[in-house]
Amino acid sequence: MGPWGFVFLAYGIVWGAILVYLFSLKRRYSCALEELAQLRAAEESNEDAK
Amino acid sequence: MVKSVEKTKRGTGILGALAFTAVAVGLYWGLVQAPPDALQGDVQRIMYLHLPSILTAYLSFFLVFIGSCLYLWKREKRDDNLAHSAAELGVLFTALTIVEGSIWGRPTWGVWWTWDARLTLTAILLLIYTGYLMLRSLIDDENRAAVSAAVLGIIGFLDIPLIHMSVYWWRTLHQPPSILRPDKLPWENVDPAMLAALGVNLLAFMLLYFYLLSLRLRLGEVRNEIKSLRLSRGAY
Numbered sequence: 001m002g003p004w005g006f007v008f009l010a011y012g013i014v015w016g017a018i019l020v021y022l023f024s025l026k027r028r029y030s031c032a033l034e035e036l037a038q039l040r041a042a043e044e045s046n047e048d049a050k
Numbered sequence: 051m052v053k054s055v056e057k058t059k060r061g062t063g064i065l066g067a068l069a070f071t072a073v074a075v076g077l078y079w080g081l082v083q084a085p086p087d088a089l090q091g092d093v094q095r096i097m098y099l100h101l102p103s104i105l106t107a108y109l110s111f112f113l114v115f116i117g118s119c120l121y122l123w124k125r126e127k128r129d130d131n132l133a134h135s136a137a138e139l140g141v142l143f144t145a146l147t148i149v150e151g152s153i154w155g156r157p158t159w160g161v162w163w164t165w166d167a168r169l170t171l172t173a174i175l176l177l178i179y180t181g182y183l184m185l186r187s188l189i190d191d192e193n194r195a196a197v198s199a200a201v202l203g204i205i206g207f208l209d210i211p212l213i214h215m216s217v218y219w220w221r222t223l224h225q226p227p228s229i230l231r232p233d234k235l236p237w238e239n240v241d242p243a244m245l246a247a248l249g250v251n252l253l254a255f256m257l258l259y260f261y262l263l264s265l266r267l268r269l270g271e272v273r274n275e276i277k278s279l280r281l282s283r284g285a286y
Contacts, residue, residue, distance in 0.1 A: 001157075003091050003092040006153050006154070006156065007081070007093060007095050007096060009153055010099060010149075010150045011099065013149055013150075014099050014150060015073075018146075018262075022262065025265050025269065029265065032269060032273055039276060039279045039280070042283075043279065
């Protein structure tokens with residue numbers, strides 16, 4: 001592998017990993033928000049029932 | 051409350067836009083604008099990733115240290131969330147530093163890995179904070195997990211001065227610092243065009259780091275809210 005091969009390998013791995021982490025973070029955040037909304041809805045319906 | 055959440059979201063969005071603009075400028079400076087190194091040639095361009103990555107990891111573990119000390123003192127979830135979020139990002143940036151270093155080491159030293167003092171201590175740093183994240187997930191009692199992790203987070207931080215001084219204390223394959231040298235100013239030792247490329251990339255990494263940290267902190271806040279709602283409903 002030539003010098004540019006090593007450079008592109010390093011840059012590709014780093015930016016690829018950071019993008020994967022960013023997308024996984026956004027997905028985890030959306031899932032958590034969805035769960036929170038469900039819990040709040042259940043809480044409200046419980047209070048209404050009381 | 052809703053207004054402040056919206057304001058935080060907008061702030062994070064602006065930070066994200068700034069970070070990705072700086073990353074694009076950093077890529078241009080690192081891959082095009084900066085000259086090749088006189089000895090190493092183009093492969094030295096990996097430095098524009100390597101140094102910002104490890105400095106970002108150090109900043110992250112410093113925040114773990116601060117968050118952990120504050121949590122042990124005040125027992126506030128906000129501080130524990132800071133330590134936990136920063137630890138996750140610190141592990142990511144340390145792992146990336148090791149991978150970049152390995153790729154840089156192959157053409158310059160002839161090996162992907164060697165048990166050099168600095169490399170070994172950096173690998174230990176990665177293991178300590180991977181252990182920190184595992185510890186948190188393995189202990190069921192939330193408060194006990196936070197206290198144990200805080201103690202490990204503080205002890206783990208002691209590895210960073212050792213990493214920094216390792217190139218002076220031991221005979222190592224890793225070069226001594228080129229920028230932060232006690233005997234020379236940075237611009238006396240490094241070409242100004244290379245220094246500028248390094249500065250732009252460092253700024254890009256810092257902006258990106260704070261963008262990721264703000265997203266991770268928000269995730270932690272939502273998870274804490276879910277836990278308190280479940281506790282109030284007696285689900286645990």
